[in-house]
Amino acid sequence: MPKVGVYVCYCGENIAGVVDCEEVRAFAEKLPGVTVARTNLFMCSDPGQEMIKEDIRKGLVDRVVVAACTPRTHEPIFRKALEDAGLNKYLIEMANIRDQDSWVHAFDKEGATKKAKQLVASAVAKVLYAEPLEEIEVGVNKTAMVIGGGVAGIFSSLELANMGYKVYLVEKEPSIGGVMAQLDKTFPTNDCSA
Amino acid sequence: MYEGVVVLNEKDRELAIKTIMERGGDGVLRCIQCGACQSTCPMAFADFTLNPRKLIRLIQLGFLEEMIEDSSTWACQACNRCVEICPRNVKPFEIVFAYRRYQAMELAFSTSAVQSQMNLYMKGHAVFSEAYKETRQKVGLPPETPTAVSYPEALKEIQTLIENSPIMELGLF
Amino acid sequence: MVQVSTNPNIELLTYSEVESVEGFVGNFKVKVRKKQTWVDWTKCTGCGECMEKCPVKVPNEFNAGLDHRPAIYIQFPQAVPKKAVIDIDNCINCAGRKFGTEPKISKRTGKPILAPCERACGTGAVNRSLNLDPNGEIVELDVGTIVVATGFKVMEKDWFKEYAPHHPDVMTALQFERLLSATGPTGGKLVRPSTNQKPKVISFISCVGSRDVRYHSYCSRVCCMYLIKQAKLIKSKYPDIEIYMHFMDVRTPGKDFDEYYTSAIEMGINIVRGKPGGIEVLPDGRLRVMAYDAGLGKNVEVHADMVILATAMEVPESAKKLASTLSLTIDASGFFKELHPKLKPVETAVEGIYLAGCCQGPKDIPDTVSQAKGAAAVAAVPLARGKVVIEPTISEVNQEKCSGCGLCVAVCPYNAISLELVNDRPRAKIAPTACKGCGVCTSTCPSEAIVLHGFTDKQIEAQVEALTMPV
Secondary structure, three states, X not given: OOOEEEEEEOOOOXXXXXXXXXXXXXXXXXXXXXXEEEEEOOOOOHHHHHHHHHHHHOOOOOEEXXXXXXXXXXXXXXXXXXXXXXXXXXXXXXXXXXXXXXXXXXXOHHHHHHHHHHHHHHHHHHHHOOOOOOOEEEEOOXXXXXXXXOHHHHHHHHHHHHOXXXXXXXXXXXXXXXHHHHOOEEOOOOEEOO | OOOOOOOOOHHHHHHHHHHHHHOOOOOHHHOOOOOHHHHHOHXXXXXXOOOHHHHHXXXXXXXXXXXXXXXXXXXXXXXXXXXXXXXXXXXXHHHHHHHHHHHHHOOOOOHHHHHHHHHHHHHOOOOOXXXXXXXXXXXXXXOOOOOOOOOHHHHHHHHHHHHOOHHHHHOOO | XXXXXXXXXXXXXEOEEEEEEEEEOOEEEEEEEEOOOOOOOOOOOOOOHHHHHOOXXXXXXXXXXXXXXXXXXXXXXXXXXXXXXXXXXXXXXXXXXXXXXXXXXXXXXXXXXXXXXHHHXXXXXXXXXXXXXXXXXXXXXEEOEEEEOOOOEEOOHHHOHHHOOOOOOEEEHHHHHHHHOOOOOOOOOOOOOOOOOOOOEEEEEEEEOOOEOOOEOOOOOOHHHHHHHHHHHHHHHOOOOEEEEEEOOOOOOOOOHHHHHHHHHHOOOEEEEOOOOEEEEOOOOOXXXXXXXXXXXXXEEEEEOEEEEEEOEEOOXXXXXXXXXXXXXXXXXXXXXXXXXXXXXXXXXXXXXEEOHXXXXXXXXXXXXXXXXXXXXHHXXXXXXXXXXXXXXXXXXXXXXXXXXXXXXXXXXXXXXXXXXXXXXXXXXXXXXOOOOOOHHHHHOOOOOEEEOOXXXXXXXXXXXXXXXXX
């Protein structure tokens, strides 16, 4: 039987201001498969991550649920924590109780707490069946393309080219330059734009 | 209108904004005081003390009763240039009219406004003058216009509408 | 610009547009259409002789419509590359010389009758006997990362009926920029278009189409500063010209920007805080700017010879098409959306595609250059690393269960699935580098032969069950 650790984040006031995180923690603790349930003011902080790593190292948990914010920005951080503690980094699930809960139900604390519990229960159920996965590495074509030959495209191309990469600069007009080429002088130094 | 230094406070502000919003001026908080409405407003051309921009600013800061005796709002020609030009969808004309409704319910309106309401009720025209009869006859037209003035049953309909509107609460007729 | 053309690592593909992009970070396959230039660029020297001879006159885009250009033209004198193209939609095929036809022979001289552009060209770059493909040519390129820097366009003045847009002395700031420029239609001489005389009074109006919910709710960010720039340039050159600048607010939050504004005031440029409500043409042809001054709290008027409108920066129509070609997301204003407004300002939802400049939102040149250099750095990361990691949360076929029906091949939006023969039987196979893990094949497969790793049926069923339990 997998041992799931549930880590409920306060996100300062972002989550805790609406969701009763301690109640969610107590609920999570009783879920099947859950061995540890903890809270922290900021789970993504060093002490928060250390808490997770410590539980993994002690053998208390081998599956992790972080009930916090969006995996879009924060899943890589927690995956790294799992990896550091010697666990396959795909044995984690995030329950987004901030963006999908406390932020959208700010005026319904009771309902938000209930929804947080459901999201946590769902994440725990999913992580129980998670399998270790390995990333796939592929080679890279060391060439870049820049679409648009205005001031932005010109500077991107030059920097990439100066780093030694081949750059294709695609421009729909007959000449590069874009709107910048139409300008007489440019602020705040009044130097010319060509 | 208002004198000396005014201490701004939330209570007056809430009341002023609520009063105007309830009466149709729902864009009052969207105004950023750019002044485009004032620059096209006939009220402002004629230098009335109030114009849409100034009225909106006063309401935004919590002034409501302070301008009640000001008759500027009754100079609004309902031309809607302010609505056309407003970059923030404030609909300044609606706010002027919302303030007029507030003034009307407090019986604070100019005598000319009373006269036009009476005209509307009695003749079916807000702006009504006996003088035109002669002009019409001179060019060979019947003295009465072919409007509610000539049709008692149409006038009756207008009166029924007015009798069933909030204006009757003022007891003008 | 010249640096670009001389850099050996940069290959310029001008007069070209991206047709399609397939693949993923590190391994994009891009089809680029090189539009038909109708001029042989290997022979064209950019001398401009053809432009002198072409009889066609069409509004010159480069001078914002203030003057005309011929149908065969070099975009502007400093063009890079300096090559001519023929605007074939406006070409009138002089001497009956449609492309791909043989010239008539003159009875008088016995020589072929050529079109003026052909005759003018000393290098044979214009040859109308050639049967050129009007669609140009498609080139296929393999690239690792892509930076999108497609920029913006300026709103036309015609939208603003209240500001007398039909009047030649009312112009957009970009038109005015061309009028001030040494390479512009007057060679940099400041004149009123209606009279060709030097103007005495000029009004500038900011926030025209910006911060205006009828058009664009956003601030275009550069207008305050470029209006001040134009006003300062005029005032320092012609101190006798009266200048009035109408601002809703003055926004100068940049390094050395507010000092720039202050110096404009000290030069004698008049700042009027308030948005003008209209422009009327006076009987003497001048423009009556009906304005308001916030400090005064009163209506004011300027009788101006010229009015300059700071029309908003907006997304060009072509950006929408590019967004769908590249699968980029766009924001409420139509600009390309960055992955995160603070932490991932140049990244997009598509890994390996990055944003720079005004296609991501209005910005000035200093910010554009910063962002462009940032985008270059981020776009170089996968190239420098030499490898990319693919998330294993993708689909995989269990070929023992697969019946080879091919339903998954048809539904896959990324063309990641193909059928291969295994012991003479067709079996589905998923290319891991093309799969994005959307799961459409998994739910379509009638044999339950496809598993989406990280989102197995078992996991999803368990989630649904947990969500429906009372708490």
